[in-house]
Each structure stands twice: as structure tokens, then as C-alpha cells.
Amino acid sequence: MHQKIIILDFGSQVTQLIARRVREAKVFCEIHPFSYALENLREATGIILSGGPASVYVPGAPQIDPAIYQLGIPVLGICYGMQVTAHNTGGKVITADHREFGRTDVSCDTTSALFADLPAQQAVWMSHGDRIEAIPGAQVIARSVNCPLAAVHAPALNFWGVQFHPEVAHTTHGAAIIRNFLTKICGCRGDWTMGSFIDEEIARTRAKVGTEQVILGLSGGVDSSVAAVLLHKAIGKQLTCIFVNNGLLREGEAEGVQKLFADHIGLNLIYVDASARFLTALAGVADPERKRKIIGKLFIDVFKDEALKIKQRGGAAGAEVKFLAQGTLYPDVIESISVHGGPASVIKSHHNVGGLPADLGLGLVEPFRFLFKDEVRAIGTELGLADEVVWRQPFPGPGLAVRILGDVTADKVALLQRADAIVREELKNAGLERVIWQSFAVLLPVKSVGVMGDECTYERACAIRAVTSTDGMTADWAQIPYAVLGTMSNRIINEVRGINRVVYDITSKPPGTIEWE
Ligand code: XMP
Numbered sequence: 256m257h258q259k260i261i262i263l264d265f266g267s268q269v270t271q272l273i274a275r276r277v278r279e280a281k282v283f284c285e286i287h288p289f290s291y292a293l294e295n296l297r298e299a300t301g302i303i304l305s306g307g308p309a310s311v312y313v314p315g316a317p318q319i320d321p322a323i324y325q326l327g328i329p330v331l332g333i334c335y336g337m338q339v340t341a342h343n344t345g346g347k348v349i350t351a352d353h354r355e356f357g358r359t360d361v362s363c364d365t366t367s368a369l370f371a372d373l374p375a376q377q378a379v380w381m382s383h384g385d386r387i388e389a390i391p392g393a394q395v396i397a398r399s400v401n402c403p404l405a406a407v408h409a410p411a412l413n414f415w416g417v418q419f420h421p422e423v424a425h426t427t428h429g430a431a432i433i434r435n436f437l438t439k440i441c442g443c444r445g446d447w448t449m450g451s452f453i454d455e456e457i458a459r460t461r462a463k464v465g466t467e468q469v470i471l472g473l474s475g476g477v478d479s480s481v482a483a484v485l486l487h488k489a490i491g492k493q494l495t496c497i498f499v500n501n502g503l504l505r506e507g508e509a510e511g512v513q514k515l516f517a518d519h520i521g522l523n524l525i526y527v528d529a530s531a532r533f534l535t536a537l538a539g540v541a542d543p544e545r546k547r548k549i550i551g552k553l554f555i556d557v558f559k560d561e562a563l564k565i566k567q568r569g570g571a572a573g574a575e576v577k578f579l580a581q582g583t584l585y586p587d588v589i590e591s592i593s594v595h596g597g598p599a600s601v602i603k604s605h606h607n608v609g610g611l612p613a614d615l616g617l618g619l620v621e622p623f624r625f626l627f628k629d630e631v632r633a634i635g636t637e638l639g640l641a642d643e644v645v646w647r648q649p650f651p652g653p654g655l656a657v658r659i660l661g662d663v664t665a666d667k668v669a670l671l672q673r674a675d676a677i678v679r680e681e682l683k684n685a686g687l688e689r690v691i692w693q694s695f696a697v698l699l700p701v702k703s704v705g706v707m708g709d710e711c712t713y714e715r716a717c718a719i720r721a722v723t724s725t726d727g728m729t730a731d732w733a734q735i736p737y738a739v740l741g742t743m744s745n746r747i748i749n750e751v752r753g754i755n756r757v758v759y760d761i762t763s764k765p766p767g768t769i770e771w772e
Contacts, residue, residue, distance in 0.1 A: 257447050258300035260284040260437065263291060265307030265317050265335050271586060272422040273303055273333070275627065276433045281445035285625065286589055289317045293326075301329045301441035304336025306420060310350075310385050311335075311342040319343050324412035329440045331433075337407070337416030338385055344412060346390035353401035355381035358425060361405045367396040368439040369406065369415050369432060379405070379419035379426045386418055415440065449633040453485065456622050460489040467577035469620055470562055473498045473524070474652075475512035478582030480644050481635040482622055486580055487522040488638070494580070495523040497561050499554060502530025502665070503654030505679075506672035515644065525565070529557045537656060537663045543772035546663065550653045559615065579617040583624050584631065586726070648693045649727060657772040661700035666753075671698040673751045674717050678743055682721070685739045692730060694721035696747070697760070697771045705755035707748075714755035719743055722769055730764040 260277050264270045264286050277284040287295075289304070296302060302323065309316040317335075321343050324330060332340045338348045359381045363370040379399075386402050390409050397406030397417070406417045415436060421429035437443040469486065473479050473496040486494045496516065500509045509526075516524045536549050566576045623631050635645040651657055655675070659667050674696040682694050697718040705712040719740065724730035744757040760767075 257283045257451070258441075258443050259298060260301045260303060260441070260443070261291070261296055261299040262286045262303045262305060263289045263319075263336075264305050265289045265339065266309070267306035267333075267335070269420065269422055270305040271589060273305055273433070274585075276422050276430050277303070277437065278447070278627065278630065279430060280434045280437050280443070281447045282437050282443045283447040283625075289319065293320055293322055296323060296326060296328065299328055300443055301331070301437060302326075303436075304330065304332040304339065306334035306336060306382070307339075309335065311338050311348050312385075324414055326413075328413065329436070330412070330414045331436045331440075332414065332416040333422065334383055334418060334420060337390075337418060338383075338387055340409075340412070340414055340416060341387040341390045344391055344409075346393075347388040348385050349388050351384060351386040351401065354384045355399070355401055356383075357381065359399045359402070359405075359419065361397045361399045361402075361419065363406065364396040367394075367406075367408055369396060369408070369417075369435050371435055371439055373428045373431055373435075377426075377428050379417075379421070379429070380423050381419045383418060387416070390414075390416065449630060449637050452626075452630075453488075453634060453637060456485060457489040460486060460620060460622065463620065464490055464493065464578060467493065468565065468575060469494050469578040469580050470565060470576055470617075471496045471580035472558060473512065473516065474650075475504075475508055475644075475647070476582075476650060477628070477635065477645060477647050478584060478623060478631055480516075480647075481631050481638065481640060482580055482582040483516065483522060484638045484640055485622055485634065486620070492523060495525060495565055495576075497525045497527065497558060499557050499561075500526065500528045500530055501533040501550065501554065501654060502668065503533065503550070503656045503663070505650065505655070506676040515641075525561055527557055527561055529553070532557070534663065534665055534668075539662050541662045543657065546656050546772070547653050550656060554652070562615065562617075577618055578620045579615065580620040580622070582631070583621045585623070585625050585627055588624050646689060648691075648695075651770055657770050658695060658697045660698065660771060667698055670715070670751060670753045671696060671717070674698070674747045674754055677746045677750065678719055678721075681739055681743045681746065682735075684742075685736070687733075687735065687739070690723065691733050691735075692722050692724035692727065693769060694719070694733070696720070698754075699758075703756045707755065712755045714753055716756040716758060717747060717751075717754050718758050718760050718771070720760045720769070720771070722764070724764075724769070727769065730769050732761045732763055735759075 262273050274284050274286055319339050342348050358378055361379050363375055365375050387404050390407055392411045393407040393409040395404055396408050399405045402418050408415050421432040473483055483496050513526050540546055632645050655671050656663050678696050699716045701716045702713055703716055721733040721735055722730040723733050747757050
């Protein structure tokens with residue numbers, strides 16, 4: 256059994272970052288709403304109370320049961336997590352004369368375990384209007400000019416509190432402060448590695464699945480690919496992967512995914528070429544939302560048809576398809592948890608495979624539902640998957656349909672596939688692949704005049720889109736060197752018949768989105 260840190264979420268925007276820092280210290284952790292039952296906290300090696308947007312004095316502000324400070328488990332309170340501790344244990348929270356937002360310098364007591372081996376003066380990131388004035392029995396272990404209790408230790412409560420945010424990158428030694436809490440205060444061993452996870456997950460999957468059959472919708476993306484390899488290792492031929500070619504994939508992708516999985520790994524793979532079905536359904540449809548809906552529904556239809564066939568075959572052989580495997584990640588799970596408890600706090604089931612209906616009648620196998628993307632990548636590498644799979648860029652479910660503005664035809668798909676392949680090839684040649692979150696071409700519904708040789712042309716324009724991002728929620732347009740953009744443009748115009756103009760998209764998100772539709 257790994258030790259577990261429980262993070263109680265008070266609604267901070269950056270609670271996931273606390274989990275990231277804990278995982279980076281090789282300690283397992285889970286995030287739960289602040290109202291998580293006291294009984295469930297007993298299995299934790301340490302508890303972290305997140306920040307939150309509220310003031311403790313606002314009616315209905317989240318509170319905490321003071322009994323958690325008597326469980327014999329160390330508690331770290333961050334910002335609101337420290338204020339709510341003061342408020343609920345007989346201390347005092349006041350509205351600060353000087354609100355602090357952004358970088359602040361603090362002086363730390365390096366004899367405290369929280370700041371052990373760290374500089375006495377350090378830059379931290381603050382974001383608070385209230386601050387604590389007293390907490391019972393607390394010693395001050397850090398102070399700033401405007402915040403005399405920037406960090407405290409209250410031995411009787413087994414509590415450490417910081418007014419600043421150690422989880423954000425702007426707090427220079429934030430990761431080390433969290434690591435000190437984990438190792439020096441909670442006594443965490445730091446044995447949560449992806450190697451150990453693989454072995455444990457294989458055992459868990461075998462126990463859950465028994466002799467039944469499992470199907471998995473394989474998209475070729477990182478999460479489903481790594482899930483396929485891991486589950487194949489766990490249950491071998493009991494796993495069947497279904498790869499649907501919707502005719503909207505990138506150049507060479509249908510062949511690439513089949514080759515990778517069929518030849519190299521030897522797992523059961525059903526390839527369904529449904530491209531004609533998708534393109535027929537999309538004919539003449541230009542509205543982005545309608546395109547998405549048509550694709551989503553058709554995907555389910557195709558998947559259901561195939562699942563039924565396997566079920567019939569499996570049933571005849573004595574074992575039935577009882578489970579659907581998905582590459583759901585922890586951020587998707589967290590996002591569906593309501594911080595404020597109540598019925599909505601139940602974790603909703605996630606449908607990675609384009610919104611599968613509940614009446615599919617299958618149990619879920621989600622090996623990564625507690626993992627972040629970088630952890631899944633590490634597992635992929637550990638399992639021997641090629642870098643090109645592990646570091647594959649995200650690709651939207653509706654595929655090239657949302658990168659062809661206007662109606663979708665097979666000819667337009669072919670044009671875009673070629674232009675898109677050139678963008679990706681040149682990015683790779685420039686060694687920029689891992690720096691860029693996503694890079695692709697978009698086919699515009701515009702024609703413009705050009706001149707090639709002595710001939711006048713009147714052909715389509717395409718846009719190059721390349722962004723940097725850490726999570727896809729916000730993004731900036733990538734400052735790709737002009738020479739690389741020049742090569743991309745030259746090659747597209749020379750090699751792709753039907754495109755005579757290339758533009759570069761310099762819109763960040765927000766206000767734009769990454770995709771054009
Ligand atoms: P936007 O365009 O909303 O995209 O900024 C954010 C990220 O999500 C991807 N994306 C999708 N992924 N199904 C998916 O699986 C979709 O319908 C979809 N739409 C956008 C997009 O590629 C980017 O990484």
C-alpha cells in the first residue's frame with residue numbers, strides 16, 4: 256500500500272497544482288471536496304487544505320470540522336486553508352489592511368521542518384484579502400512586511416499553515432516546501448513511481464475483470480494507446496481494441512495506428528473503415544456544431560455495432576464483453592466533482608469515447624482515472640511505447656472536420672491532410688515538436704488570386720496554427736522562427752495542388768480557441 260495524501264478542495268483555481276507537486280515528490284494523493292467525511296481522512300498520511308475564493312466570514316463559506324486536527328495526521332493549510340483553520344479553532348481572521356497579490360518576499364525560520372534546507376529569504380506568491388491574526392498555540396515561522404503571520408506551526412493542532420501559495424511556479428521554493436511537508440513532517444517515503452503503478456494496476460485489472468472480455472475505443476492518441484498496451488499486458492487476448500477510421504484522420508494515421516498495434520504489439524485490434532459513412536453524413540453540412548453532433552452520434556453507432564458483434568462472438572465462445580476501457584485522466588474526473596458537496600459531488604461517469612450512452616450496458620475500466628497526462632506518458636515510455644506515440648499532440652475527436660471550414664468533402668480532407676503533414680514534418684525537422692502543444696493546418700473557405708510560373712491561379716488559402724500551452728485551457732500562439740514558417744509555406748504551395756496562399760494564425764486563447772471550429 257502506498258501512503259496517501261488527501262487534498263481537501265475549497266474551490267481554488269490551482270488545487271490541481273497542489274496534486275501535481277505532491278505527485279512530483281513521488282507521493283500518491285487524491286483531491287476531494289472540503290466536505291469529505293472525517294472517517295475517510297483516517298487513511299491519509301497527511302492532509303492539505305487548499306486555497307479558495309471565499310472569505311471565512313461570507314455566509315455559506317466552506318468550513319472545516321475541527322476534529323480533523325485531532326486525528327494525529329499532519330495538516331498543511333494553504334491560504335484559505337490556513338484562514339479556515341484559524342476561524343474554526345478559536346483563532347482570528349481579519350481583513351488585511353494591505354491586500355497582497357503577486358510576488359512578496361518572506362523571511363522564514365529555517366529551523367522549522369517546513370523550511371528546512373531552504374533560504375531564509377525567499378520570494379513567494381500571495382493572493383489574499385484576508386489574513387490570520389491568531390491561531391491557538393501557533394508559532395510564526397515566516398513573515399512578510401504586510402503579513403506578520405505568513406506561515407505558522409501550531410503543534411497542538413498538528414497544523415502547518417502558509418498564507419502564500421507554494422503550489423504555483425512563482426513561489427521559487429514552493430515545490431521544496433511541499434516536499435518538506437511530505438517527507439520531513441508526514442514521513443512520506445516517496446515510493447509512488449510509474450513502475451510500481453504498472454504492476455499494481457495490472458493486478459487490480461485482473462481482479463476486476465476476471466475472465467470476462469473488455470473492449471477499448473482506440474483513437475491512436477496518448478491516453479487510449481497507453482491504456483491499450485497496459486491492459487493488453489494485464490489481460491492479453493481478453494482485450495479487444497476498436498479503431499474507427501472516420502475519414503477525418505491525419506495523413507498516414509489509419510495505417511500507422513494499425514501497424515503499431517497489430518504488428519508490434521500483437522493485440523486484438525478491430526479496424527473499422529467507416530469513412531464513407533461519416534463523409535456521407537457530413538455532406539453539405541457547414542455548421543460547426545452540427546458537424547460535431549453528426550460525428551459524435553455516428554461514432555457511437557459504429558462503436559455499438561462493433562461491440563455487439565464482439566459480444567455475440569464472445570458469448571458464443573463462452574465469455575461475454577462486460578467492460579469498456581477508457582483512458583480517462585484525473586483532471587476530467589476532478590472537473591466533475593462539485594466542491595460544494597451535495598448530490599452533485601458524486602463523480603459523474605466520463606465518456607471519453609465521444610459520449611457513450613449508459614445503455615451500452617458495460618462496466619468501466621479506467622486505469623488512469625487518478626493520473627495526470629505526464630504520468631501516463633511516463634507509463635507509456637516505461638512500457639516501451641515509441642516516443643512518437645507517447646509525445647503525440649492532442650487531436651480532437653471530430654478530427655479534420657473542425658479544421659475544414661465550411662462543408663467537408665473527401666477532396667478537401669485530402670488537401671488538408673497533405674498540408675497538415677508538411678506542417679508537422681517541418682516542425683519536427685526544426686526540433687520544435689515537444690515545445691509546441693499543437694501544430695496543424697486549417698483549410699479556409701476562401702480562394703485568392705496568385706501567380707505560379709506564368710499562370711494565374713485562383714485557389715484555396717490555408718492557415719497554419721501552432722500554440723504553446725500546458726493544458727489546452729489557455730494557449731499562446733507559438734513564435735516559430737520565420738525560416739521554419741517560410742519552409743512550411745513554400746512546401747505547401749509547391750506540393751499541395753489546390754492551395755496557393757498560406758497565413759499564420761497569431762491569436763492566443765482566450766480570446767480565440769485552439770481549433771478554428
Ligand atoms: P479549443 O479549440 O476548445 O481546444 O481551444 C482545446 C483542446 O481540446 C481539443 N478539442 C477536442 N478534443 N474532442 C476532443 O477530443 C473535441 O470535440 C475537441 N474539440 C477541441 C483541441 O484540439 C485542443 O487540444
